Amino acid sequence: MQAGSAKSSQTLSAESANIVELKNISKSFPGVIANRDISLQVARATIHAIVGENGAGKSTLMKILYGLHQPDSGTISVNGYVTQFKSPSEAIAAGVGMVHQHFMLADNLTVLENIILGSEPTKIGVLSLGDARKQVKEIATSIGVEIDLDLPISELGVGQRQRVEILKVLFRGAEILVLDEPTAVLVPQEVDELFTNLRKLVATGTTIIFISHKLDEVLAVSDEITVIRQGSTVATVLPKSVDRLKLAEMMVGSDLPSHGKRTTKVGATIQLAAHNLTVLGKDNKNPVQNVSFNVAEGEIVGIAGVDGNGQFELCEALLGLVASQGTIEISGTDVSKLSIRERLKKGLAYIPFDRQREGLMLGASLWENSLLGHEQQLSRGPMIDLAAAKNSCREIIERFGVTTPNELVPAFVLSGGNQQKLVVGRNLATAPKILIAAHPTRGIDVGAQAAVWEEIRRSRDAGMSVLLVSADLEEVLGLSDRILVMFDGEIAAELDPKSATPQILGKYMTGTR
């Protein structure tokens, strides 16, 4: 236990029922105070939720507990011992495991390699791959996960990557599990499954700290909830004593987003259409099989489905990122032979599934990121019009409430939700004709979610067509004019949001109907 020896006083703290105690933690980054005097107490073998608006400092606090950041002041005690983790390996040795908000996986390594990395079972330095495989398989079955251990990560969908991350932590035998927005891309059934499994772990003595913006889920599964606002703790409450509204109020001091009835009408002209669209797969199975649909002017068509049922490939095919068979039409003209750029010119915009992988240049400044795809409008001759580009970025920051010191900082300093707002803003700012939006509010807090929904509705009323892919059923039900359910690469059902419920959707999504 190298962690303990680092700086541990042998004094057992008074309330040893608390497995984790963070006291008066402060942490500032250049220009921002991420945590100011935060305290957090987590009881052993419980599920403890942390909620708070985007940029409130949740991830930062958890990274401090995991040894990735060093606090400016304050103390951490784990298991009653005051410690100081200088690196993640010390935290891991002390039994802390963390699943990060943005996946920390090596794309070209296999699932198995990613899971065992850093804690490899070996015999005199040689990997015991057989043993490792057996152990991982055991853990996977114990929490009901099925996954091919020999695939490279690059071939997995977001949901499966999430599972790999969780397996990774469990493989290290973590006693304290930190999950930073583990459910952001999972549909309710998967969330239920995940939490049933996590409950099993809690029963064996594991403690779970998890961060989420989905308040229903927080209320349903947690034993205690800590609310953070602008870097300090507001309160720790029991789920019984609050409801969504109250939580939201404590978080952002504003009302819950609501889905008002739409007063405008869906237009008549078809703006986006796909006929018999098929994306050929590597094996005999096609990720997208014979999909046909159209989206009219001013219409929002929601696509619901468990991650990995072809939504990703469908979006890529519409955009031209992968080859497909069948036809794709924009405003009546066949675009299936056109390049991506030409399709974008015809008015297509895309909010990608994974903001960090497909949406942002993390090392580049915000204004450069918001410039992407709009270089033509924001340049003078061959030169980029710096003033105009920065101006347009400032507009996005203001309109979408991106919390940031200015538009010059690199994208990685933004909190996850604020990165998402920037990506959404970039795509809505230019008033596209057709928006393909994948998880547009992934990781965005309830307050900002309302704002993004409002923006999408406003653009819709102005005639924009939207294809909305989302794991958030409330979002799909609340925004869409029509819902398509994708299962196994095909459209399994078309539903009317007025009569559909999450339960009905869930049945189609899992193919039980």
Add this chain to the structure above:
Amino acid sequence: MITKSKNSRLLMFVVGALAVISSVRLWTGQDALTSSSTIGTALRLTVPILLAGMAGLWAERCGVLNIGIEGMMIFGTWFGAWGAWQSGPWVGLVLAILGGMLGGLIHAVATVRFNIDQVISGVVINLLAFFGVRYLSDLVYVGKPGGGISQSPPQKWALPRFNLPILSGGEVAGWKSPDVLGRLETNRWFIIGDFGGITRGLTSDLSWATVIAIAVVPLSAWLLWRTRFGLRLRSSGESPVAAESLGIKVNHLRYYGLLISGGLAGLAGGTLSIVASSYYRQGQTAGRGFIGLATMIFGNWRPSGVLTGAMLFGYAEGIKLVASDSITALFLFIAAVSVMFFVLAVLRRKRTQIFVALGVFVLSAVAYRTIDTVPESLTQSLPYVVTIVVLATANQRLRPPAMAGVPFRPGEPH
């Protein structure tokens, strides 16, 4: 974990290639195409390229580009030759490795410790090596018999060479064993004769340095894919952020990776000045460090691929040395192979591949009919052309280490 079908496909491929080259040999009467002397020379020329390629592989696998391989090889040639001149070839080889590691260490300190741009650091190492050893020569070699500013005195000892017993007539405890493959080669039958020539070339007149170099391939594969050290080293080239979040010390691994890379490059240089010749000469590396990098790309950053690529370059260079008039026969070989690719491409309906195969066929057929002597510059560029063609048509996706070349600062927010 090679499956059975993979094995049989490999066998079919080998037999097919043999059949084609054998037909070409019989057709043109150029026996040198598959003679044991050509293959032996090719093998000797393969060794430094192979080691340079493996040096590149180790560096990029741990996440650092290594443009400085050429310079590390120069260190290897100089220190190797000095050691061999002073105290024999084995000491020379060890010093060659150490010399290369010195280059690797400089590269590591520059890129990992001080975050200097990896390409710039590599280029600087090349320059430093070139002028550095010239300065050393001035100090050590000038005035010695046979030595000078651009050349070392010749070495007195050479590394022992041997033939494999029974297969190629090697001696076992004084007993002169039969030369089975040699007999196969001399009959010159279709396929059998070529098989004999090629295998005899690979098993006779071997230097221990060659054996060591070839052993580097499986050893590296084993280290990188079967040991904890290897997995961690690859992870720091694929996703240093993920590795760090699991408590892995990325920068330490990059130091190790670059030391190994430098050592291999140094050994590559050593084989040039100790095995392939018996003295150090300025410009001895002749761009082989860069050819090595090409084989690394050709080989998709895998040891077996690097070996294949290096053999291709080695063969092209070998045939140029041993039998330069056989080169025109190679055009016929390329034409025949492109016909095979053409058929495959038609079967698989890959349009670009059909056109490329057709184009290569026409070009090589025309070249075969019209060209008698191939200009030096063309033969020298042949390996590069082959690499470009193969890279352009490779149907397997290239998988370079994802974060090779991207600086990593531990402990910084990401």
